[in-house]
Amino acid sequence: MKIAIVGCGNMGMAFAKSFVQYNLVSQDDLLLIEKSADRSEALRAEKAGVVVDTISHRVGEADLIILSVKPQDFNGVHESLRGVMQPRQVVLSIMAGIPIAQIQEKLNHPLVVRAMPNTPAMLGMGITGFTAAKEVDLANLRRVENLINATGRSIFLEDEAMLDAVTALSGSGPAYFYYVVKAMIEAGRQMGFDDAVAALLVKQTMLGSYHLINTADKSLDELIKAVASKGGTTEAALRQFEQGALSDTLVAGIKAAQVRATELSKG
Numbered sequence: 001m002k003i004a005i006v007g008c009g010n011m012g013m014a015f016a017k018s019f020v021q022y023n024l025v026s027q028d029d030l031l032l033i034e035k036s037a038d039r040s041e042a043l044r045a046e047k048a049g050v051v052v053d054t055i056s057h058r059v060g061e062a063d064l065i066i067l068s069v070k071p072q073d074f075n076g077v078h079e080s081l082r083g084v085m086q087p088r089q090v091v092l093s094i095m096a097g098i099p100i101a102q103i104q105e106k107l108n109h110p111l112v113v114r115a116m117p118n119t120p121a122m123l124g125m126g127i128t129g130f131t132a133a134k135e136v137d138l139a140n141l142r143r144v145e146n147l148i149n150a151t152g153r154s155i156f157l158e159d160e161a162m163l164d165a166v167t168a169l170s171g172s173g174p175a176y177f178y179y180v181v182k183a184m185i186e187a188g189r190q191m192g193f194d195d196a197v198a199a200l201l202v203k204q205t206m207l208g209s210y211h212l213i214n215t216a217d218k219s220l221d222e223l224i225k226a227v228a229s230k231g232g233t234t235e236a237a238l239r240q241f242e243q244g245a246l247s248d249t250l251v252a253g254i255k256a257a258q259v260r261a262t263e264l265s266k267g
């Protein structure tokens, strides 16, 4: 299989490295098209594939073309792609917000799969929601799914509209997690710990708590209750969170991300 990746920033590079790591493609068969000189240099140092800076006829040799430029940059690539694409090629877009129909129209090409991964893909621990145009047959869909699974787990969604919700929940999700971790470390700092000690306390707490979600056979409310002793410290914190409507704010923020994903389709 030959693969071309258009835009090798955070996500394009994560995909490239995962494919090579799992021997799903050889480095010679992986064409990495990256505009940024710094990024290109990093990609060459990683020996992740053949690095070039512009879209050329070589893209036409790929079986799969992955679109991993920012949604706003799609307008800058679709015309060059149109000129070199072959009818048999499958396109996998991971661009937030841009619907399959729009990609099909701009590329004049029916075979489009749309996916939304997240950055833990860099460790093979991502989660990707994906869906496909009806023109993509099962064999091609399976091939794409196998590649996505090199970056972690995946879930196929019949309804493309739900991809904007995936974007808001798990696509952007790592940033919400880091935001909470960062606030907890800041609290530790304000209470007198140095950064390293505060980070150790918080990171190990998050790691252990995550594993309890999966192993403790308790609901999230039960897990909270098991920590929050009556009249104790946790209750004092949770009361403050409720007063600040923290839970509602998080839900509202995630919904704002979904709205933004929909806006991105409008350019």
Ligand SMILES: NC(=O)C1=CN([C@@H]2O[C@H](COP(=O)(O)OP(=O)(O)OC[C@H]3O[C@@H](n4cnc5c(N)ncnc54)[C@H](OP(=O)(O)O)[C@@H]3O)[C@@H](O)[C@H]2O)C=CC1
Pocket: 006, 007, 008, 009, 010, 011, 012, 033, 034, 035, 036, 039, 053, 054, 055, 068, 069, 070, 071, 073, 076, 077, 094, 095, 096, 116, 117, 118, 119, 171, 172
């Ligand atoms: N980051 C994330 O957590 C996730 C991102 N996504 C989606 O993945 C896509 C990429 O995101 P991300 O990797 O973070 O973005 P990055 O900005 O890190 O990577 C995109 C890269 O594409 C390059 N580029 C822009 N135009 C061209 C072009 N014409 N030819 C070749 N390269 C080009 C950019 O260069 P330059 O910087 O010079 O413009 C940049 O290096 C986005 O559409 C995003 O919605 C999906 C899931 C998660």
Ligand SMILES: O=C(O)[C@@H]1CCC=N1
Pocket: 096, 167, 171, 172
């Ligand atoms: O913030 C963004 O637009 C992209 C999509 C999901 C994560 N990062």
